[in-house]
Amino acid sequence: MKTVTIYTDGACSGNPGPGGWGAILRYGPHEKELSGGEERTTNNRMELTGVIEALRLLKEPCVVELYSDSKYVIDALQKGWARSWQQRGWVKSDKKPALNSDLWEILLGLCDVHTVRCHWVKGHAENEYNNRCDQLAVAESQKYK
Numbered sequence: 001m002k003t004v005t006i007y008t009d010g011a012c013s014g015n016p017g018p019g020g021w022g023a024i025l026r027y028g029p030h031e032k033e034l035s036g037g038e039e040r041t042t043n044n045r046m047e048l049t050g051v052i053e054a055l056r057l058l059k060e061p062c063v064v065e066l067y068s069d070s071k072y073v074i075d076a077l078q079k080g081w082a083r084s085w086q087q088r089g090w091v092k093s094d095k096k097p098a099l100n101s102d103l104w105e106i107l108l109g110l111c112d113v114h115t116v117r118c119h120w121v122k123g124h125a126e127n128e129y130n131n132r133c134d135q136l137a138v139a140e141s142q143k144y145k
Contacts, residue, residue, distance in 0.1 A: 001060075001061055001062055001063050001115065002027060002060070002062045002063070003027075003062065003063040003064075003065065004025055004026065004027045004058060004062045004063070004064050004065070005025070005026040005027070005064075005065045005067070006023060006024070006025050006026075006051070006054045006055070006064055006065070006066050006067065007023065007024045007026075007067045007068070007121075007127075007129035007130055007132075007133050008021065008022065008023045008024075008047070008050035008051050008054055008066070008067070008068050008070075008073075008133055009021065009022050009023075009047070009050060009068065009069060009070075009123070009130060009133035009134045009136070009137045010022075010043055010044070010045070010046025010047035010048070010049065010050050010070065010137055011043065011046060011134065011137035011138045011140075011141045012041060012042055012043040012046055012141060013141050013142075013145065015042050015043050016040050016041055016042050017040065017041075017141075018037065018038070018039055018040070018041075018141045018142070018143075018144030018145055019037055019038050019040075019041040019042065019043065019045065019046040019137075019140075019141050019144075020035060020036065020037035020038075020046060020136070020137040020138060020139065020140025020141035020142075020143070021035060021036055021037065021046040021047070021049045021050035021053070021136075021137050021140065022034070022035040022050060022132070022133035022134065022135070022136025022137040022139075022140070023035070023050045023051070023053060023054035023133060023136075024129050024132060024133055025054055025057060025058075026129075032057070033132070033136060034053060034054065034057070034136075035136040035137065035139070035140045036049070036053065036140055037137075037140030037141055037143060037144060038144070039144045042100075044070070044072050044073075044099065044100060045100055045103060046137065046141075047068065047070040047072060047073050048073060048100055048103040048104070048107060049103065050068075050133070050137070051066065051068065051073060051107060052103060052106050052107050052110065055107075055110040055111075055113075055114060055116075056110065058113075058114060061113050061114055061115075062114050062115070063114070063115045063117070064114045064115065064116045064117065065117050065119065066116050066117065066118050066119065067119045067120075067121050067127070067129065067130065068118075068119075068120065068121065068130075069120065069121050069122060069123030069124075069130055069134075070120075071120060073118075074118045074119070074120040075120075076104070077107075077111065077116065077118050078118040082098075082104050082107070082108055083108065085098035085101070085104065086101075086104065086105070086108060090104075
């Protein structure tokens with residue numbers, strides 16, 4: 001399987017409010033940027049959407065090295081929380097409903113196709129790709145102001 005590196009970020013002005021997401025896919029010498037946004041959303045929804053849209057671009061099953069500054073996304077995937085929520089009918093261990101179940105359902109389906117290895121990176125730090133994703137996400141969110 002091919003190994004693809006994906007960087008993603010989400011942004012929201014207000015929570016909820018206008019939001020955006022950005023992603024960069026890297027494979028060998030190839031690099032692709034993508035981004036999008038919504039008029040009224042949350043930061044976590046934008047973080048999830050960035051990952052989903054990046055994975056949707058892959059035309060075949062891949063090993064994916066996923067880099068995100070979202071603890072919500074990385075921990076829920078890496079620690080198996082999202083799978084547990086799904087198995088319990090989108091209810092968390094504290095009996096509260098899991099938020100964003102519509103997006104988690106899509107993301108988990110994509111994770112069944114690809115081998116996704118999660119890496120948390122510190123936001124607004126020295127990672128040039130995470131910083132670029134942040135720029136893309138913020139620019140998208142500003143289109144709705």
